[in-house]
Amino acid sequence: MASRLLLIGCGNMAGAMLAGWLRAGEDAGRFAVLDPALSGTPDGVRLHRTPEQAAEAGHDAVLLGFKPQQLRALAPTFQPLAGPQVAVHSLLGGITLAQIAAAFPDARAHVRVMPNLASRIGRSPVILAERGLGEAEREQVRLLYDALGFAVWQADETRFDLVTALAGSGPAFVYRFIDALAGAAADLGLDADEATRLATVMVDGAASLAAASDLAPGELAERVASPGGMTREGMDVLDQGDALRRLLTVTLRATADKGAALAREIG
Numbered sequence: 001m002a003s004r005l006l007l008i009g010c011g012n013m014a015g016a017m018l019a020g021w022l023r024a025g026e027d028a029g030r031f032a033v034l035d036p037a038l039s040g041t042p043d044g045v046r047l048h049r050t051p052e053q054a055a056e057a058g059h060d061a062v063l064l065g066f067k068p069q070q071l072r073a074l075a076p077t078f079q080p081l082a083g084p085q086v087a088v089h090s091l092l093g094g095i096t097l098a099q100i101a102a103a104f105p106d107a108r109a110h111v112r113v114m115p116n117l118a119s120r121i122g123r124s125p126v127i128l129a130e131r132g133l134g135e136a137e138r139e140q141v142r143l144l145y146d147a148l149g150f151a152v153w154q155a156d157e158t159r160f161d162l163v164t165a166l167a168g169s170g171p172a173f174v175y176r177f178i179d180a181l182a183g184a185a186a187d188l189g190l191d192a193d194e195a196t197r198l199a200t201v202m203v204d205g206a207a208s209l210a211a212a213s214d215l216a217p218g219e220l221a222e223r224v225a226s227p228g229g230m231t232r233e234g235m236d237v238l239d240q241g242d243a244l245r246r247l248l249t250v251t252l253r254a255t256a257d258k259g260a261a262l263a264r265e266i267g
């Protein structure tokens, strides 16, 4: 990995990544944070309040963890932190490698990174794209993000908004599903807290089983639905007119389209 990584903006997402790296046993001294709004950082992680403080401490890579809409306004302030010895990594949803490179033209390499909040527990997919890394450093970067779950290069950057919708935004859709399932059970008579607890543990177990199994999710679903039994009745409701698939197609399209819109906004 880059030996010293400066996280510029460390809110929900970069904070989850930092927690994930420390949980994975990375040395806290390798990380520093630049975020004027943060009340503190984990033990051993330096917190800088100004770019000047951060510049003095030094780093080999920066990870942009603020909002995409802030890129244009903040880039000039942070350009001195992204000189020819530094690689710029970006979490900014929708923002392309070309836009990151245009904002930080002096940096030696640029990496687009799409994790999700499960980074905190080392169970996030992390999608990567890059410009300017050598072969050996590509592997070091992959290993850095692999510590947060499962990191993979996406060679075709035109797919990045779609993988963002699936893997980065995906947890929000799963949480909506859990809420809806628990809410439905509560509407049908179950205690609301019990319904939420059962739905959450069920989704955790079902997802873990799918991840550990050689069987495709569709095949696992068939194994749950005993012939002539209860589950098929419910699956038929979800499958009617491809209702669930159609809903998720619209959901992913809207999410990915917003990525393109954010990129257009930046120009």
Ligand SMILES: NC(=O)C1=CN([C@@H]2O[C@H](COP(=O)(O)OP(=O)(O)OC[C@H]3O[C@@H](n4cnc5c(N)ncnc54)[C@H](O)[C@@H]3O)[C@@H](O)[C@H]2O)C=CC1
Residues within 6 Å of the ligand: 008, 009, 010, 011, 012, 013, 014, 034, 035, 036, 037, 038, 064, 065, 066, 067, 068, 070, 074, 091, 092, 093, 094, 114, 115, 116, 117, 168, 169
């Ligand atoms: N929340 C998520 O699950 C995911 C978020 N992302 C990306 O991560 C980025 C951050 O999103 P969140 O963490 O959700 O937002 P957030 O609002 O929780 O974090 C943003 C952080 O940036 C800091 N910040 C604002 N202005 C700053 C400045 N001038 N200098 C330094 N720091 C500054 C804020 O104090 C805050 O801590 C976005 O670009 C988003 O697209 C990517 C994948 C998933």
Ligand SMILES: O=C(O)[C@@H]1CCC=N1
Residues within 6 Å of the ligand: 093, 164, 168, 169
């Ligand atoms: O909502 C967002 O824009 C970010 C990108 C993926 C997840 N959160």
